[in-house]
Amino acid sequence: MLLDLPWHSFHLPEEALRWRAEVERISGLRVQLLRDGTMTDAEGEAWSEPGLRAVVLASDGNAMTIVHELGHLRLETLGWPHCYLCSEDPDWIERHYGLLSDLVSLIEHRAFFPAMLNMGLDPYAASEADLADAEVLAALRAMPAGVTPDWAVVMQLLRALLETGPVVAELVMQAAAHLTVESWLARHMAEIACAAPLTPEGFSRAMRGCWTLLGFPHDSLQIGEDEAADTAVEIDLNRPPLGDVLAQEVTPQFVLP
């Protein structure tokens, strides 16, 4: 059940209102603010579809959530492309959807988190609280190192490197010091993300670079709507992802188990 909310029921910073105005001017559409009473696993979503621009809030959504989602919406409106997984195996897509969407989010956040901080909204605080939590750190320390990378851990470390201050980032990386493959991947993905210009082209380059580093076939990631119309490709699930990592030009800094 979607409920139309009036924008004036939230106090938003001037800069955020300019983001909304920019999306409306470029898209020619009014940005709707909606409440989704059924949304439980996320605080908010940005919807950008033909004929529709909307910020959707879960019931506990607040100004921080609205500005955060406006940030994503603005990037989409400015031409930052959508990313799609391609495979003939729906299970593979299902298993990797979260990884892709986390990666897209982390790379996009770099483009608007500093602006949110300037507005007096600290988007890094949530990551710091999540990742510096004693139980989360203990779980990381207790995690056995595997031969193939654990994608959830890679994304946890990448989030620490991109979205927490140096103290928490160091705490998290120390807790994961024995997870050499995940740590190496996260550090290199952070380098790729930080080196990319904050433009649609830079985003595409960072996504492609990280996806390649993770060892996935080139055709398993489609960037942009035109590409998504291409036919899906078959993916060799038997190939260990790390094989592709090692095939890259970069030299791994860890010793393989």
Ligand SMILES: [Zn+2]
């Ligand atoms: Zn986000």
